[in-house]
Amino acid sequence: MTIRVRYFASLRERMGRADEELVPENLASVADVWKAVCEGQPLPENILCAVNMEYAHADTAVKDGDEVAFFPPVTGG
């Protein structure tokens, strides 16, 4: 099993990819996932995150099989 990580909008462009899969070793929280994909950086305040399509926080727990998403503030409507 893996954790699927997804990026949207300007963040997707900055990351240069729309998604990737991580082996969930040492990944207890959303912040850990971000560090794993961003070379140890802390999660920026202006990046929103979701776990399994519900809004989450940096310290929301993640587990094997979860989908974790990162994206900029939303601008619909």
Place this chain on the structure above:
Amino acid sequence: MTIRVRYFASLRERMGRADEELVPENLASVADVWKAVCEGQPLPENILCAVNMEYAHADTAVKDGDEVAFFPPVTGG
């Protein structure tokens, strides 16, 4: 010249007429007009009045040629 007095809705039905004309003798205000058509009664609080199609009060002045209207609270929309 005269003052034209108009009634609407339930008040029109109670008065038994839609309008009438008054000779403007001793009619200085809306309250005077009401007294003239209602046998000396004071203007009830729940009756609205207008002079020349703008909302008015019991003590709004009236003059020769004016149109004075009395009606119950409005219920449009």
Place this chain on the structure above:
Amino acid sequence: MRIELRATAFDPLAELAGYQAETAVLAGSFGATALFIGTMRDSNEGQSVRKMTLEHYPGMTERQLQNIVEESRKHWPFDDVLVIHRVGELLPADPIVLIAVWSSHRGIAFDACRHILEALKHRAPFWKKEALEHGERWVETNTSGYVSGS
């Protein structure tokens, strides 16, 4: 801008489409349209209503609607407005009033639309008489448009 009284049934969506087609020059500029459509209910205060007659004060009604719209536009500088209100005989589900406000700012569109509706309910000279199963009655007063505690 258009403010109109109608003596016969109207279709609010067709009116809107027609008005927007006439004013198509605005189409890319406004961004936000807030709308209210009031329709006749088939019951009121626990009794079923067969028919309704909307009386008005020709001349004063138009003037008060104009005053309300101009006053709203001073507070909320919207781009355009359409108000249509029925008079005469209505059947259940017939549209009574349409208020449409166009603006580049959604808050302005919403606030102006709501203010025009509330002001109309309190100040525009219209009176509703309901025909019930047995007999008729005048509607005595409009209810509040605001939800307590919200």
Place this chain on the structure above:
Amino acid sequence: MRIELRATAFDPLAELAGYQAETAVLAGSFGATALFIGTMRDSNEGQSVRKMTLEHYPGMTERQLQNIVEESRKHWPFDDVLVIHRVGELLPADPIVLIAVWSSHRGIAFDACRHILEALKHRAPFWKKEALEHGERWVETNTSGYVSGS
């Protein structure tokens, strides 16, 4: 109740007419319909905009819209609701969003419609990218929907 994403242009008034025809059983009962239509503007922040792309998060967007509508209905117990939101490529004047709320109480219809719009703007995963005369840019944040001092 219907919540829908659309990948191609839609006509909000035709959608409303169609939805109301399907749910005609409600016609005499609701009394108040509050509507909001958001359309693409041909300029933003002083620059003219040729085209817009609306990205979304398939699955999460639908779920968040559902959450917003259910939460609103708890606060404002409306009768029915229709929400349609575009995704994909849009041209100036194209409708972006339609929100319609039906209720027997006009305050409930207005408040729920506005709350759904504000919640959607702040929480539904949509992102706008604008194509300008030269180059493209992501819209960074939604403006406030409330008018200061009103």
